[in-house]
Amino acid sequence: MRDVWSLYSEKVMEHFKNPRNVGEIENPDGIGHVGNPVCGDIMELYIKVNNNTIVDAKFKTFGCGAAIATSSMVTEMVKGKPIGEALEISNRAVAEALGGLPPIKMHCSVLAEEALKSAIEDYLAKNCGKENNGANEMPAEVGSNTKRRC
């Protein structure tokens, strides 16, 4: 018999035990709020954007071990990334960075991706009219997505 049996990978457990970036950002540039109580997972993701780059990210999550670990991982992955690159982070990438998730937990990584996208969309929507001020310039590659919201 193995000494220790665990539902999750070591990496998931490590992020679960010591989640990074827990909390809220004061005056965030974008907030993503996803999930619903019926499924038992609710994620809130806050981002701070400077020069079109995510300079800080924090989260608050009500959910299972995988939900907490994916929240923690996604905030780590986006920090320092330009908006365009951050939008390309897929749920699979989050799961892979965690050393994989049990199949029934993959939805948690989807939630993490959606939380991030939702925070970025919130940021872009708030900054639609500010393209010309330079500081928070909207990236061309997501323009079509955001114009609809303006």
Next chain:
Amino acid sequence: MRRIYLDYTATTPTHPEVVKAMLPYFTDAFGNASTIYSYGQEAKGAIEEARDKVADLIGAQSEEIVFTSGGTEADNFALEGVAFAKESKGNHIITSSVEHHAVIETCKFLERRGFRVTYLPVDEYGLVAPDDVKRAITDKTILISVMQANNEVGTMEPIAEIGKIAKEAGIYFHTDAVQTVGHIPVDVNELRVDLLSMSAHKLYGPKGVGALYIRKGTKLIPFMHGGEQERRRRASTENVPGIVGFGKATELAQHEMAEEAERLVYLRDQLTEGLLERIDYTRLNGHPIKRLPNNANISVDFVEGESMLLNLDLEGICASTGSACSSSSLEPSHVLRALGLSPEQAHGSLRFSLGKWTTEEEIGRVLEVLPKIVVKLRAMSPLLKSHR
């Protein structure tokens, strides 16, 4: 790290004396009980001895006990067996909304086969109202099935009262007694049940064996076909070591039950009261008094059950939750929802079930560890903020 097991409702360790009683039937006394030579008769004798012990524990006659592969099979057998035997008389079944999946899913299967099922609601404690049973009876009703004690919240249903109603109406009455047999006194005549499901591994017996009590004269279709075993009601070569173990477990339970129940009630109350006192925004789920001696089920607001379980596991403590984050449906426990808990509260539930080897020291350890875990998880919960 020393592990603290508080999930005796999920399963119990097999009692060492039970294992000892079983061992000869794997090797020396390995015979097939259907054979006429000494090996076979030796096995047959052991089965009948076990049957006597199981029957004795629930006030039944030996020939009213049919051994099965477990509680789930006993439930399936009772429901399908009666439904298909009584099909020509009626197609209506009454059950409750807090049954084990072994009953609920069997009912759903029967619904797909043309039967009609009434799922009775429960009150905030999980109690079925006998009057609701009475009102649900129609001239097509062929079976009533209500569990004796709920596996999740521990609530004890008014079985004797429902039994009286069923008897007066001439309708078969089944109870899933998987959580009660061997833990509290169960008497099939006092309860007025016609069918009663049991499982060995919930009372320090082995896994893979259970039984269905079938009152003499009750008509039901055999569950397995292909042999003469169990008076033709359940074909298949008997699981002799398992049955012997079940018998031994019921014998031990008979002697230890009363004292053990008292000890567990004391520890259970210490745990529940201690947790409610130490952690704010918590509640007890299930009935405060009419509950299993070993069941402590609480809801902790703003945090999710699996994340609490994982943190407890990191401290060596094994418990259970009604949160369904780990099931594919993602829906929280149907039992907690039937009690009226919100999805958040159901996801934030924890079940501790105590047993023979639970100590006061272990309860103390949970009381020390869980409040810290809740503080940690609440600090990252978006629900706490929106509440404030």
